[in-house]
Amino acid sequence: MVRQGLPRVAGAAGGEAAAERVSAAGPAQSDATDDASRSATNPAGAAATDAGTTGVAATDAGVTDAQATAPAATPPARAGGRRGLPRTASTDTAAPGDAGDAGVAEAATGPSANSGTAADIGVAAAPAAPGRRQGMPRPAAAASAPATSPASSTPGVPAAPAASAAPVVTSPAAVAPSQPVVKITTPAAPATPVDGAKSGRSRLVRGGMVAVALLVLMAAVVLVARWLVTLEPVQGFLAQYPGESELPHGAPVGIPAWLGWQHFFNVFFMVLIIRSGWQVRTQRRPPASWTPRWGANPKKISITLWLHQSLDILWLVNGAIFVVLLAATGQWMRVVPTSWDVIPNALSAALQYVSLDWPTENGWVNYNSLQVLAYFVTIFIAAPLAAVSGFRMSAMWPAKAKRLSSAYPIEVARAMHFPVMLYFVGFIVVHVTLVLATGALRNLNHMYGGQDAVNWFGFWIFFASLLVIVGGWFAARPLVLAPIASLFGKVGR
Template structure:
């Protein structure tokens, strides 16, 4: 497998180089030059649109990165680890007592669902604040010229001539569509398909309407979409002005200082520590707080 992937790397590099050369050639055409002048890559926002990023958006972003890391990790472990050797069983006590057998699942699936729950709660706070503060207008298309402007931005990115603009004031059209897709399409789709795949799903009638196999395909496809978005997003953040972009995302300030970088570095350190700390012993200890942990 690794030998096959090794051959894929130079092929991908050559394909990327060819795409850049093609984009540069297309951009030099008079008609395309005129198109880029008419549509510079960003749609104007309403006059009342907020400028800058509030502090809550910075910590929301950091929490989302942390949760997505462990959602992907635990989800991948569920799919590749084979039959679990450690199980978590919910205690049916008090208000949770039911006549059905207690819910039992592998420890990796328990971690996946637990982090999913934290991600969903964080997302609900995000949605409320997004609409309460007017920040929604920055990631929701409000004009049809978003389409030609997105094409313009794509040509500029592909030709390595970055779209001129300031994300502190207004995203370019391609960013707007990308963030809209993540927030209002991919995230709800991940939640909906995850609920169907969850062992907590008990509706037989709805199970017939929502088959398991295609739901699993969509769920994995959403994960791939998230990973591709993250890879492109991180690459462009670092390539188009790392210090300024990190200040926007982590320090909620505009400028080229180092505050955002150090907050970003600290968050990376926390994620690395959490990654290695989240081993079987810690998972069993935490999982036992809300249920019974057993081994086969």
């Protein structure tokens, strides 16, 4: 028959043998056993238990035999009586010693032994509530098993009252509550959005300030010029040099039709050349590439650069035809200075323009000296510089010409090309302004109509040429350029 009682702990073999002898003693010894058990109880331990002085909680699986029990004292057994298990004041488990034939040993543990045990195992003792009686605590391993007295299995022996389990009080240092690890991160500073409207307004403000400054400067220059023309020496200079030089004998009169067509093509190519050149300078990622079909090692370039160089070639062809026709028809005498008095006459014309007392315009017969110098610089100086610097920077420059490359470095060409472009922009702005401000209908008839008359004929031709230029401006994009460029090379990404 299997007996269940208090859990067995290490070194309790003698207690098990004693329990078996008690079971064999029979019902005749039950009363004596009860009396002996009650009389053998430690009075001090019982008093401590009744007062509820201390309650010790075992940590995990019970207290080991070496740490949890104090040295056992084995009192002499009475003849004819058996001692039961004593009730201790504050022990976790009462480990009975080996009593031999005399009976079950009594574990005599007092408060000092309990405190020592608690110190050895690192358990914090908590005082029990007043007025509450605590019995023997149940070990963790036997918490779910019913507490049965050893004599309860013996017929006729009343079962001992079940000991109430003491509340388990654990030390905060022994069992730390698991807390979630909170990761504290400093939020990044939000990026300040770029206020496009504010940026646009600031650009407009800067542009307005620049425009106002230019107007103020121009007004100051005009005032100074008008003050100068009131001086007698300046008036004598203007009388001696009216602003234009005499043409050589046999100079042609009027502007032929071919010159009007040349003028239109020159404006068309120049506008697109300036646009594509600026794109080449500012584009970071070209929309397409172009590779020529000739050459041993063809160099791939952007399709925008291909357009720029193609327009340059057409502009140079138009310019060459223009120069040839100038020389063949004698029109060169109208745009090439033939006398040194062109310089003082140019200064006189400039002073008249600035003072708003403009010189007499008669472009059908003769240009004033300032116009002659401007046309001469544009045709015979600025245009060749633009062509030579552009050729040096292009892939058509002979790479094997070491001496020529060292004599004309590419850095010089780059430093020259952009200022020449700015000169052309300035020339176009000033030229168009003066054409419109000094008799627009007559000047447009000279340039596009081939006649010296004041009517709208030349204006409508000029207007049609503007439509063609605007159409070419918007058509100069990869969707339109790619099929044309593919005729002369390979277009890719």
